[in-house]
Amino acid sequence: MANVVEVESLSKSYGSVRAADGVSFVVSEGEIFGMVGPNGAGKTTTIECVEGLRRPDTGRVRVLGQDPLAERQAVAERIGVQLQASNLPGRIRVGEALELMASFYMRRADTGSLLERLGLEEKRKAPVAKLSGGQKQRLFIALALVNQPEVVFFDELTTGLDPQARRSMWDLVREVRDQGRTVFLTTHFMEEAERLCDRVAIMDHGKIVALDTPEALIHSLDVGHRVVFTVTDGGQGLSLESLPGVERVEMSGERVTVTGRGEGFISTVIGALEKSRVPFRDLRTEQPTLEDVFLTLTGREMRE
């Protein structure tokens, strides 16, 4: 698969702050590539260097084989961009904004069907200032697609949206990829990266601390799965410690937490529970998430 984005040893400082510090990665054609990390980790600096909006201090950036700064026009023609801190004039109408942006490109999408696909058809005549947060983000997605780009960049697309609107954004991003476009996004929601991205780069203090598929990242942690349940009669006669794969059994009141690892760990525990005839309820399993990966790699919680 071809590399759509190539970044080699990218560094960029603002005063004494090293916003990006020797960042290297590639984005392959057709994937959803995510850059995740807390605010200030250097995600926006990196993505904007790739978009050609910022000049790196050192390092090499290629987008679709071209230099986004030296060949600005040519690259801008082929990419779609949604910026974190940008806006439109409040009094411009949705349809006008789309037509205006389309007029800057040689290759143009059909703006009518774009509005329809993003559920903004009825808002065509509405001033941008009157749109809700979710509608505004959908419009910014539409603007990023107006030139039928080969790569689309989304910077913190779902920040400030409620959970429902966030989920519908995910569907839209998947749709964009399913049309054969490559997606490069940044987010500070670990869950978003885990659910949405094919590959994730975890960033902290301007550096990429890990880069792989979400599954591989979680797997690499080698932390146990957990089975949690509540017993009603004090758990008499329960002996789970000796089961294969079980590492630890903790009881706190009626709550039992079994930690362990291995292929059949969860089914082994549940099977043994059934057989022991100990009454239990509220059983759930807990798997490690990207959140745990971040915690392990950086020693810090990743909080919004």
Next chain:
Amino acid sequence: MRGLKQLTLVMFRLYLREPVATFFTLAFPPMLVLLFGAIYGNDPTPLFGGRGSMDVSVPTYVGLILGSIAFLGVPITTAGYREQGILRRFRATPMRPLTYIIADVLTNLLMTGLGMVLLVLVGWLIYRVRFEGSILSIGLATLLGGLAMFAIGYLIACAAPGARMAQVIGMVIFYPMMFLSGAGMPIELLPETLRRVSNFLPLTYVVRLVRGLWFGDPWSEHWLEVAVLGGILAVCALLDARLFRWE
């Protein structure tokens, strides 16, 4: 220059949707004609060389139109667009920076033209104000004066961190100049000392040039104004190109 036409069209519409800016550019000057016309009338007076008060006021109000666009409209819009990240959004497209500036200048010139038509129409319908020059000359003078003043306006936008500050700077510059340059009222009404102050105000040269040509002066009598405005335009445009920030 792809997108220039579309961008100019949208910016023109956005201007018209901005009630305050539209008021100052389109409605305010004709309102002044009605107000001061009602007070002073348009009888010929020796003070204005045998012309009436409104004869003289209509061409000077062209300076008012240009001033309000250049010192309020341009800085507030430009600094505001930068502050809100609107310029950034444009930067992320293949549109060239020059396209944006040209579209903005064209929009402001269109608004100036529209304002002048309304002003002259009201002046002519009510007071039959005199026009003794050539339309071409007035057009060229307005173009030169407009470009020079807009160039100052962009400089204010460069200096101001945001729209609010741009508005403050613009008002501090424009409001005194409105009266002292002879744009808001004929210069003859000012005492001698204040008239000397007017020599240091850029808008004065626009008013003198437009007013002179309006009553048939040849361009040769106004080489000073042309030189001053040309100089302002050259220097400020150069500084604009150097200092203009997109974010």
